[in-house]
Amino acid sequence: MHPSSRTSRTSLRTATRGSPTGPRSSKTTPANRLAGNTRASGVLGKIAWTAAAVVPLAFLAVFFGWPVGAILARGFVTDGQFSLAMFGEVLGESRTWRIVAQTLWMAIGGTLGSVLLGIPGAYILYRRRFPGRAVLRGIATVPFVLPTVVVGVAFRALLAKQGPLGFLGLDGTTTAVILAMVFFNFSIVVRQVGSLWATLDPRMTEAARTLGASPFRAFRTVTLPQLGPAIASSASLVFLYCSTAFGIVVTLGQPGYGTLETEIYTQTTVFLNLPGAAVLSVLQFAIVLVAVLVSNRARSGTETTLKLGEVKDARLGRGDLWPAIVTFGTIGTLILAPLVALVARSLQRGGEWSFANYALLGTSGTGFAGGATVLEALDHSLKIALDATMIALAIGVPLALVLSRRTKSRGFQRAQRVIDGAVMLPLGVSAVTVGFGFIVSIQAFAPQLAMSGLLVPLAQAVVALPLVVRSLVPVLRAIDPRLREAAATLGASPARILRTVDGPFLARGLGLAAGFAFAVSLGEFGATSFLARPDYVTLPVLIVRLLSRPGADNYGMALAAAVLLAAVTATVMVVCEKLRPRGAGEVTG
Amino acid sequence: MTRRINIVATIALAALALTGCSAADQAGGAASTEGAGGTVTILTHDSFVITDEQIASFEEQSGYTLQTTAPGDAGVVTNQLVLSGDSPTVDGVYGIENYSTQTLLDAGALASYESPDLPESAASLMIEDKLTPIDQGQVCINIDHAWFEENGVAEPTTLDDLTKPEYASLLVTMNPATSSPGLAFLVATITEKGDDWENYWQQLLDGGTKVVSGWSDAYFVDFSGAEGAGEYPLVLSYSSSPAEADGRTGVLETSCTPQVEYAGVVEGAANPAGAQAFIDFLLSDEFQSGVAENMYMYPVNSEVALPETWAQHATLVDAPIEPNLKDVAANRDAWIADWTTLFENNAG
Numbered sequence: 055m056h057p058s059s060r061t062s063r064t065s066l067r068t069a070t071r072g073s074p075t076g077p078r079s080s081k082t083t084p085a086n087r088l089a090g091n092t093r094a095s096g097v098l099g100k101i102a103w104t105a106a107a108v109v110p111l112a113f114l115a116v117f118f119g120w121p122v123g124a125i126l127a128r129g130f131v132t133d134g135q136f137s138l139a140m141f142g143e144v145l146g147e148s149r150t151w152r153i154v155a156q157t158l159w160m161a162i163g164g165t166l167g168s169v170l171l172g173i174p175g176a177y178i179l180y181r182r183r184f185p186g187r188a189v190l191r192g193i194a195t196v197p198f199v200l201p202t203v204v205v206g207v208a209f210r211a212l213l214a215k216q217g218p219l220g221f222l223g224l225d226g227t228t229t230a231v232i233l234a235m236v237f238f239n240f241s242i243v244v245r246q247v248g249s250l251w252a253t254l255d256p257r258m259t260e261a262a263r264t265l266g267a268s269p270f271r272a273f274r275t276v277t278l279p280q281l282g283p284a285i286a287s288s289a290s291l292v293f294l295y296c297s298t299a300f301g302i303v304v305t306l307g308q309p310g311y312g313t314l315e316t317e318i319y320t321q322t323t324v325f326l327n328l329p330g331a332a333v334l335s336v337l338q339f340a341i342v343l344v345a346v347l348v349s350n351r352a353r354s355g356t357e358t359t360l361k362l363g364e365v366k367d368a369r370l371g372r373g374d375l376w377p378a379i380v381t382f383g384t385i386g387t388l389i390l391a392p393l394v395a396l397v398a399r400s401l402q403r404g405g406e407w408s409f410a411n412y413a414l415l416g417t418s419g420t421g422f423a424g425g426a427t428v429l430e431a432l433d434h435s436l437k438i439a440l441d442a443t444m445i446a447l448a449i450g451v452p453l454a455l456v457l458s459r460r461t462k463s464r465g466f467q468r469a470q471r472v473i474d475g476a477v478m479l480p481l482g483v484s485a486v487t488v489g490f491g492f493i494v495s496i497q498a499f500a501p502q503l504a505m506s507g508l509l510v511p512l513a514q515a516v517v518a519l520p521l522v523v524r525s526l527v528p529v530l531r532a533i534d535p536r537l538r539e540a541a542a543t544l545g546a547s548p549a550r551i552l553r554t555v556d557g558p559f560l561a562r563g564l565g566l567a568a569g570f571a572f573a574v575s576l577g578e579f580g581a582t583s584f585l586a587r588p589d590y591v592t593l594p595v596l597i598v599r600l601l602s603r604p605g606a607d608n609y610g611m612a613l614a615a616a617v618l619l620a621a622v623t624a625t626v627m628v629v630c631e632k633l634r635p636r637g638a639g640e641v642t643g
Numbered sequence: 644m645t646r647r648i649n650i651v652a653t654i655a656l657a658a659l660a661l662t663g664c665s666a667a668d669q670a671g672g673a674a675s676t677e678g679a680g681g682t683v684t685i686l687t688h689d690s691f692v693i694t695d696e697q698i699a700s701f702e703e704q705s706g707y708t709l710q711t712t713a714p715g716d717a718g719v720v721t722n723q724l725v726l727s728g729d730s731p732t733v734d735g736v737y738g739i740e741n742y743s744t745q746t747l748l749d750a751g752a753l754a755s756y757e758s759p760d761l762p763e764s765a766a767s768l769m770i771e772d773k774l775t776p777i778d779q780g781q782v783c784i785n786i787d788h789a790w791f792e793e794n795g796v797a798e799p800t801t802l803d804d805l806t807k808p809e810y811a812s813l814l815v816t817m818n819p820a821t822s823s824p825g826l827a828f829l830v831a832t833i834t835e836k837g838d839d840w841e842n843y844w845q846q847l848l849d850g851g852t853k854v855v856s857g858w859s860d861a862y863f864v865d866f867s868g869a870e871g872a873g874e875y876p877l878v879l880s881y882s883s884s885p886a887e888a889d890g891r892t893g894v895l896e897t898s899c900t901p902q903v904e905y906a907g908v909v910e911g912a913a914n915p916a917g918a919q920a921f922i923d924f925l926l927s928d929e930f931q932s933g934v935a936e937n938m939y940m941y942p943v944n945s946e947v948a949l950p951e952t953w954a955q956h957a958t959l960v961d962a963p964i965e966p967n968l969k970d971v972a973a974n975r976d977a978w979i980a981d982w983t984t985l986f987e988n989n990a991g
């Protein structure tokens with residue numbers, strides 16, 4: 055019998071906390087010593103590990119590298135001649151640098167806001183027990199999948215002069231954009247930090263408190279360092295989302311200079327200035343690379359193996375006053391207010407309360423005589439999202455295992471860093487670049503495949519991949535390597551080690567990763583609008599189309615459809631987290 | 644052990660879901676009914692609506708199987724044709740706006756075709772022998788009649804009125820770089836004001852005219868005459884919009900400028916005959932009579948009757964501002980860039 059889940063958890067507890075990477079000096083690991091016994095499985099293991107890295111990278115190369123490379127090539131190669139002249143031209147304009155500054159300033163603001171509000175949020179929502187917690191977790195995630203056009207309308211309804219928050223004077227300001235970025239990304243920090251926090255053994259903190267440390271000091275010196283990897287990981291994700299935000303910048307950010315993303319869009323779609331757009335894309339790439347490198351450094355600096363245990367969450371108590379105020383305040387004002395405004399407006403028709411908009415969801419509405427109904431579009435979205443989630447997990451899980459492997463080989467470590475960066479890149483490239491890239495690469499190569507609409511789940515999987523990987527890696531990295539070595543010494547095969555040591559940790563993160571992948575796919579608009587078949591339209595695409603038509607029916611249906619999308623997403627996220635096996639992560643529901 | 648069972652159950656459930664309800668079902672429907680004449684593939688913008696009955700009718704009449712692809716708005720459609728160049732993946736295209744036609748002609752992306760079904764009322768809209776007009780509309784400043792009545796202010800009647808202090812701050816319009824009505828209005832003001840257009844826009848912006856990125860934002864949030872009950876009683880929109888407001892709003896007639904949507908056969912297409920048949924179908928009474936209802940545009944065939952509310956509240960203006968399309972093609976990019984500079988300087 056291999057160790058049951060109970061004993062494996064016990065061994066987690068009893069494993070001694072060593073240096074993060076295990077015994078550095080010994081060249082002969084127990085695994086090597088046993089090599090004679092398990093040579094066959096060793097070779098198999100090598101093949102398996104190589105495949106785990108190569109297959110996902112090949113996938114990324116075809117569905118991301120090729121399209122983007124093809125469009126960038128058109129920017130730099132004119133009449134068969136490679137030219138960098140455009141670089142000098144674009145980089146020489148002061149306007150370019152004002153745009154870069156604007157992009158960075160908004161992205162940093164959005165990231166800082168999300169992290170500062172998200173850490174107390176992770177604590178309250180993942181370490182404290184109170185009625186309605188699961189619902190609040192779900193609500194916090196809803197913004198993440200709402201189409202940005204709808205969020206823009208909801209935010210503007212609140213902030214416009216005649217709106218409830220109009221007195222703040224935020225309409226059309228950079229502050230409004232940053233608030234919207236926090237609205238969107240708060241849940242990434244809460245969930246990624248929270249799901250790690252939920253598994254931390256609280257006894258270290260309790261010990262520090264017994265020794266006289268204040269709650270804040272205990273948090274700063276004991277808990278914060280343990281959360282470091284998850285914080286760095288989620289912060290870099292949020293930064294990438296913020297620095298490539300498009301819809302909310304366009305809706306909320308006028309007037310003033312745009313961001314790199316909006317400028318790439320304008321240069322590509324308005325002026326068809328591919329060389330100019332390519333230079334801006336390279337600039338954006340550079341910012342993304344720097345962000346990934348900084349976050350990797352921050353992560354490896356703070357990474358420790360963690361003592362994970364089965365934790366019973368404490369009740370929400372008096373000592374939690376400040377984090378509770380910050381969290382409930384954030385969810386109440388920043389998250390709920392725009393959502394309530396959206397729901398309220400979806401329930402109004404001609405200034406009166408009515409369900410008329412919802413009654414229309416099963417119809418094509420006016421001006422949609424032949425189009426899909428909202429319910430059909432929801433059906434399409436759910437099917438596509440299921441496919442995309444499967445693909446993202448099939449690609450993401452092996453990648454996360456490869457990336458979380460601790461190794462002493464410099465080459466392997468370097469490879470890990472390169473792969474980690476490559477996985478993040480899809481977030482750093484504008485949807486319009488990817489979209490046109492698909493047209494000049496995959497569609498030109500296989501027109502029928504491109505037109506079948508089957509590329510949509512593949513493209514969405516690429517977009518969801520960074521979140522899947524980033525959700526799994528911090529949890530997997532927390533495994534003490536001595537556990538694996540101990541298992542190997544006892545004669546366990548690599549496959550068995552994977553199953554019994556990594557498995558429980560993997561299962562712990564899988565619900566979150568699947569939930570995120572599903573949510574991202576449900577809400578994806580940019581790539582989908584380029585690739586979806588017109589008769590297989592998804593819900594976000596349909597909502598945007600409804601909004602672009604005059605008429606109270608279409609407007610009302612768009613709002614009602616957005617509420618429907620939000621409700622479905624919140625439910626899916628809550629269910630996915632419930633699916634995590636009992637005993638892994640959290641016990642109380 | 645329960646955990647193992649849980650995981651297995653989850654995976655089983657997921658596998659079931661994958662086979663049972665996957666997006667792959669969309670492929671089956673399309674491939675199953677291959678027409679006798681083969682497939683004709685049409686590139687359209689994403690507001691194009693064709694009913695199932697219309698598709699069936701076209702396929703029956705022509706013997707072709709129709710496949711449409713809609714990657715984005717009119718701008719994306721134009722760019723995709725230019726980018727595909729010598730190896731087009733589509734046979735025909737529908738939804739090119741009058742402001743983009745010259746770009747495609749210059750790129751040599753279109754083949755010649757003059758449909759025998761082109762109605763007389765549309766003959767003057769034909770561009771060279773390559774672009775067939777299918778539907779049309781007008782971009783106009785919309786006026787919230789009720790607001791002006793309640794506030795005892797006279798409604799503006801000319802473009803110049805808009806720059807006056809009492810009107811400039813009541814107008815919300817769209818960025819021409821991100822919105823096609825926004826571009827149409829910029830071109831209209833340039834057509835009317837000539838070299839003085841930057842001065843005109845400076846006066847609008849100085850007077851407090853609001854510029855937003857897209858039509859839905861302006862119409863639904865800022866306009867006082869629509870659902871959002873916003874603060875601005877003047878908004879840039881379409882001549883058809885008042886039909887939806889049941890006459891509570893109207894248009895500033897002197898501000899209207901035409902928008903025409905064209906179809907064409909793609910140069911080097913695999914099935915040019917199929918694309919030609921589709922263009923004939925777009926001109927048929929069957930399709931033309933659904934244009935207003937389905938796409939909020941007016942049919943190019945003036946013989947086709949409009950829906951009643953349209954006939955009452957939203958007829959086309961007789962003498963719109965007619966821009967010179969050659970000038971537009973030559974200067975469009977520069978105009979948008981100059982406008983952006985003016986706008987950004989004003990904001991900064």
